[in-house]
Amino acid sequence: MNKKEIRRSMPILPISTVMQLTELSARQIRYYEEHQLISPSRTEGNRRLYSLNDIDLLLEIKEFLEQGINMAGIKKLLTMKATNVEAEKVQPAEESKTIISDEQIRRVLREEMLQAGRFQRPSMRQNEVTRFYH
Missing domain, CATH: 1.10.1660.10 (Multidrug-efflux Transporter Regulator; Chain: A; Domain 2)
Incomplete structure (x- = not known):
């Protein structure tokens, strides 16, 4: 260090x-x-x-x-980031990848949206959208 x-x-x-x-x-x-x-x-x-x-x-x-990500989603993102940081320590700097790819973020958000749908509760984004349509 x-x-x-x-x-x-x-x-x-x-x-x-x-x-x-x-x-x-x-x-x-x-x-x-x-x-x-x-x-x-x-x-x-x-x-x-x-x-x-x-x-x-x-x-x-x-x-x-x-951005509307819930605690479970944040935990997943931070875990993925920590995993990638550990991988970067092992790999040379030239070969290291971005910490969290767009695809990984989309996957977590997709899972979060599916979870919200299972419990019949609107996601935070859905609540924000409705306030613009009075």
Whole structure:
């Protein structure tokens, strides 16, 4: 691990700073931790401390949610990304592929839409579309 990666992974930011940087509430941040999407470090007093990598991950989660992807879909995408990152460590840089291909994202979204249909509930996108047709 190089110095830049060490600095990016250092847990130094309290939740109040993370809230300002990501525009997420403390409740949302803790919710993502409960779902094991992030795992901040803890001080001896049990306070959460976040790294710059945690901030990036929270912003990525926020972006996925804004695109209408549910928690199960986000977990799949992040798992695929982590798998590809591990594969990149093994492969030379010239041979590495994009982290998540468009096809993989479409497959996850398709699965999510099928899941939403099975439970007879509209997806977030369907709810957003209806507000434009008054």
